[in-house]
Amino acid sequence: MPLHLRSSPSLKSTFLNILRQNLGFGSRSHVTRHIRQNLPHDPPLRGSQNPIRGFCNTMAEPETLSSFGQHEDASNHQVMDFPGGKVAFTPEIRFISESDKQRVPCYRVLDDNGQLITNSQFVQVSEEVAVKIYSDMVTLQIMDNIFYEAQRQGRLSFYATAIGEEAINIASAAALTPQDVIFPQYREPGVLLWRGFTLQEFANQCFGNKSDYGKGRQMPVHYGSNKLNYFTVSATIATQLPNAVGAAYSLKMDRKDACAVTYFGDGGTSEGDFHAALNFAAVMEAPVIFICRNNGWAISTPTSDQFRSDGVVVKGRAYGIRSIRVDGNDALAMYSAVHTAREMAIREQRPILIEALTYRVGHHSTSDDSTRYRSADEIEWWNKARNPLSRFRTWIESNGWWSDEAESDLRSRIKKEMLEALRVAEKTEKPNLKNMFSDVYDVPPSNLMEQELLVRQTVNSHPQDYPSDVPL
Amino acid sequence: MSAILLQGAGAATSLSPFNSIDSSKLVAPSRSSLSVRSKRYIVAGSDGTNKSFGASSLVARRSEPLIPNAVATKADTAASSTSSKPGHELLLFEALQEGLEEEMDRDPHVCVMGEDVGHYGGSYKVTKGLADKFGDLRVLDTPICENAFTGMGIGAAMTGLRPVIEGMNMGFLLLAFNQISNNCGMLHYTSGGQFTIPVVIRGPGGVGRQLGAEHSQRLESYFQSIPGIQMVACSTPYNAKGLMKAAIRSENPVILFEHVLLYNLKETIPDEEYICNLEEAEMVRPGEHITILTYSRMRYHVMQAAKTLVNKGYDPEVIDIRSLKPFDLYTIGNSVKKTHRVLIVEECMRTGGIGASLTAAINENFHDYLDAPVMCLSSQDVPTPYAGTLEEWTVVQPAQIVTAVEQLCQ
Numbered sequence: 001m002p003l004h005l006r007s008s009p010s011l012k013s014t015f016l017n018i019l020r021q022n023l024g025f026g027s028r029s030h031v032t033r034h035i036r037q038n039l040p041h042d043p044p045l046r047g048s049q050n051p052i053r054g055f056c057n058t059m060a061e062p063e064t065l066s067s068f069g070q071h072e073d074a075s076n077h078q079v080m081d082f083p084g085g086k087v088a089f090t091p092e093i094r095f096i097s098e099s100d101k102q103r104v105p106c107y108r109v110l111d112d113n114g115q116l117i118t119n120s121q122f123v124q125v126s127e128e129v130a131v132k133i134y135s136d137m138v139t140l141q142i143m144d145n146i147f148y149e150a151q152r153q154g155r156l157s158f159y160a161t162a163i164g165e166e167a168i169n170i171a172s173a174a175a176l177t178p179q180d181v182i183f184p185q186y187r188e189p190g191v192l193l194w195r196g197f198t199l200q201e202f203a204n205q206c207f208g209n210k211s212d213y214g215k216g217r218q219m220p221v222h223y224g225s226n227k228l229n230y231f232t233v234s235a236t237i238a239t240q241l242p243n244a245v246g247a248a249y250s251l252k253m254d255r256k257d258a259c260a261v262t263y264f265g266d267g268g269t270s271e272g273d274f275h276a277a278l279n280f281a282a283v284m285e286a287p288v289i290f291i292c293r294n295n296g297w298a299i300s301t302p303t304s305d306q307f308r309s310d311g312v313v314v315k316g317r318a319y320g321i322r323s324i325r326v327d328g329n330d331a332l333a334m335y336s337a338v339h340t341a342r343e344m345a346i347r348e349q350r351p352i353l354i355e356a357l358t359y360r361v362g363h364h365s366t367s368d369d370s371t372r373y374r375s376a377d378e379i380e381w382w383n384k385a386r387n388p389l390s391r392f393r394t395w396i397e398s399n400g401w402w403s404d405e406a407e408s409d410l411r412s413r414i415k416k417e418m419l420e421a422l423r424v425a426e427k428t429e430k431p432n433l434k435n436m437f438s439d440v441y442d443v444p445p446s447n448l449m450e451q452e453l454l455v456r457q458t459v460n461s462h463p464q465d466y467p468s469d470v471p472l
Numbered sequence: 473m474s475a476i477l478l479q480g481a482g483a484a485t486s487l488s489p490f491n492s493i494d495s496s497k498l499v500a501p502s503r504s505s506l507s508v509r510s511k512r513y514i515v516a517g518s519d520g521t522n523k524s525f526g527a528s529s530l531v532a533r534r535s536e537p538l539i540p541n542a543v544a545t546k547a548d549t550a551a552s553s554t555s556s557k558p559g560h561e562l563l564l565f566e567a568l569q570e571g572l573e574e575e576m577d578r579d580p581h582v583c584v585m586g587e588d589v590g591h592y593g594g595s596y597k598v599t600k601g602l603a604d605k606f607g608d609l610r611v612l613d614t615p616i617c618e619n620a621f622t623g624m625g626i627g628a629a630m631t632g633l634r635p636v637i638e639g640m641n642m643g644f645l646l647l648a649f650n651q652i653s654n655n656c657g658m659l660h661y662t663s664g665g666q667f668t669i670p671v672v673i674r675g676p677g678g679v680g681r682q683l684g685a686e687h688s689q690r691l692e693s694y695f696q697s698i699p700g701i702q703m704v705a706c707s708t709p710y711n712a713k714g715l716m717k718a719a720i721r722s723e724n725p726v727i728l729f730e731h732v733l734l735y736n737l738k739e740t741i742p743d744e745e746y747i748c749n750l751e752e753a754e755m756v757r758p759g760e761h762i763t764i765l766t767y768s769r770m771r772y773h774v775m776q777a778a779k780t781l782v783n784k785g786y787d788p789e790v791i792d793i794r795s796l797k798p799f800d801l802y803t804i805g806n807s808v809k810k811t812h813r814v815l816i817v818e819e820c821m822r823t824g825g826i827g828a829s830l831t832a833a834i835n836e837n838f839h840d841y842l843d844a845p846v847m848c849l850s851s852q853d854v855p856t857p858y859a860g861t862l863e864e865w866t867v868v869q870p871a872q873i874v875t876a877v878e879q880l881c882q
Contacts, residue, residue, distance in 0.1 A: 236650065242621070243624070243627030246633075250628040253633070439665040442668070
């Protein structure tokens with residue numbers, strides 16, 4: 001029975017060959033001469049202490065050519081054929097710096113005041129789309145505020161807002177088609193909103209009533225809708241990234257004109273799943289767009305404690321993935337970037353990484369008080385000076401597509417709708433007890449049926465201990 | 473039709489074992505409670521009639537000679553079974569491959585992903601030839617990250633494919649635990665039934681021949697608690713092919729446990745298409761004195777012990793439980809009610825293994841029928857040593873089984 005372990009003998013000898021070639025054995029050893037020249041002030045190293053010299057003495061024979069080619073090029077420096085392409089040798093001992101002197105620039109189209117930057121490249125949006133983008137951003141903001149307040153009043157058990165990230169939510173959704181499959185983290189309800197999820201449907205999920213598509217099984221904000229191609233939120237961080245790659249693989253096999261899109265935060269990029277998913281997507285040539293909402297905070301962990309690279313965009317290159325850094329609070333830039341990325345992903349069958357710089361204005365969730373670890377001034381500044389809604393509003397108003405009247409009309413209408421949705425959802429009956437046991441499998445097996453029977457028996461004998469609002 | 477199976481056999485003794493179900497009679501691979509489901513299928517009875525699976529039909533027995541060796545690496549065991557029956561002879565890994573290939577032919581959504589499953593044909597050759605036939609997208613070689621390709625399989629399943637995810641060794645799937653528990657097991661439930669995850673996760677596990685501690689793990693212990701998944705363990709070429717096909721057709725995520733030392737078992741299996749029921753146990757040897765419950769490789773140790781026990785005058789009933797989650801308490805219960813004594817022989821560790829759960833289930837459900845405490849023989853709670861002699865003694869040996877039966881039957 002063969003052993004199928006990870007190491008293999010041939011790999012080790014291959015590695016040794018590379019090592020020998022890189023150190024220049026069997027060829028002119030200008031490596032060692034160069035090193036000695038570059039260390040003029042160090043005391044001369046004794047042969048036994050200089051590892052390279054030591055090797056040089058013991059391996060005097062010229063190396064036979066291995067499976068890799070080795071030849072001289074015109075400039076008399078050797079070049080090696082290696083899997084992935086030709087690799088030039090260099091006699092200088094030079095490390096790639098841990099960071100570039102300049103950070104990767106950030107793509108934006110509207111300045112801080114919402115004015116279009118001259119000579120900016122962007123994808124044109126129609127008035128209808130632009131107004132819908134803005135209206136949905138306002139709707140998302142109002143929905144978040146009302147749900148948050150409802151939780152504070154004790155009407156909801158839990159909520160997580162997306163305040164400050166409305167542009168990422170809505171503008172990215174606007175650039176996609178309904179066939180693109182979405183794998184969210186948990187701060188992207190705007191994508192569902194864009195696709196037509198109603199305020200009532202949001203409220204139903206948050207209250208876990210019988211109209212909730214999740215049948216009341218999950219916490220609030222764990223939305224999911226198969227008809228809108230939005231996969232149910234799974235609370236675990238970054239596990240949706242490999243799922244998205246799998247969905248992209250499926251779309252690739254079916255040759256669909258669609259891609260998979262997945263969202264995650266700066267904190268999620270530390271998870272192993274992020275790295276593995278990017279690597280897999282690149283190797284599989286899968287049409288998936290990775291959108292990182294770099295909002296500065298992972299609960300209380302700032303990005304400086306999360307990674308030491310220049311943000312997330314530089315990691316794409318490490319996996320062979322085309323990447324871009326975008327101003328996440330510029331709706332027009334987000335729209336353009338996602339639109340372009342989608343075309344590339346599908347046409348060229350490749351993954352794309354988008355790092356959207358933004359700020360998490362709200363707390364991590366209703367279980368968090370972010371003023372404990374960051375200054376209120378910082379939050380205030382981002383909310384005012386970098387507000388995605390006000391910037392986009394200025395731009396659509398400058399096009400004559402919006403007005404103060406439209407704004408107040410919209411806000412009062414949405415607020416009324418939202419409060420009504422809350423009221424209705426709160427009053428709607430909860431799902432039946434049998435839903436605790438259904439959908440674990442396609443058909444309940446005998447052990448679950450037995451367990452349900454036990455629960456019902458207990459309820460029958462102690463009805464006063466059983467919640468009155470869960471129908472039997 | 474089952475009748476055709478019998479006519480094709482041409483022999484007085486029935487060809488088809490106890491739980492075979494004619495696949496053409498299946499409307500949809502739906503699971504229902506044991507008692508309801510059992511009324512639907514027609515099983516070829518050993519006396520040549522077709523009878524409904526009901527409470528009294530447990531007497532139908534395997535008519536092929538029982539494989540006597542603990543580990544059947546020799547071909548001689550198959551010689552006696554090939555003489556009078558049609559069908560074709562193959563090794564267990566070939567049976568798995570045949571099942572997989574048939575399902576991939578039948579349904580274009582079935583795909584395979586894992587390390588070295590493509591042109592290399594899989595570490596244990598279960599996917600041999602499939603990449604040539606179906607292409608290297610449908611039989612996908614992945615980079616080394618179990619959590620990622622399991623996650624990938626789950627995402628692909630949610631979008632309509634039916635992936636078969638191979639772990640090169642079950643122990644490596646520890647790295648995929650997050651995806652298996654949190655996404656695979658849960659998402660059908662938490663999405664309110666909107667998304668199904670019909671994946672099959674398979675791979676070899678168990679103690680092999682000096683593979684070292686990390687490559688000798690029994691993952692069924694760790695996975696058994698995860699709600700939402702099913703677990704089955706194959707032990708013969710016949711049930712390997714049948715379970716593979718059933719698992720692929722199931723709408724639930726199924727983990728199929730194979731064993732490193734059983735891949736070269738040889739058996740003659742029917743030419744006709746068949747599947748095995750995922751939730752049913754297999755009656756290996758009916759008996760009267762004691763019920764021995766086992767699965768996977770330990771089945772062969774038990775059968776070897778059974779030979780000795782028969783010579784000593786005992787009549788053990790041997791059941792290969794096959795379905796590790798959920799347990800087939802119907803078959804097991806009927807056996808306990810008959811023999812009143814239970815011995816569980818497993819390869820899992822003493823603590824928290826399948827045997828531990830099975831002991832609890834039997835005690836809870838059939839306490840009144842037991843004449844003696846349930847005894848469970850398991851491996852010790854130690855990492856599997858590399859030294860061959862020590863490794864042999866971490867695994868339950870036939871001699872221990874004989875002693876246990878003698879003790880229980882006093």
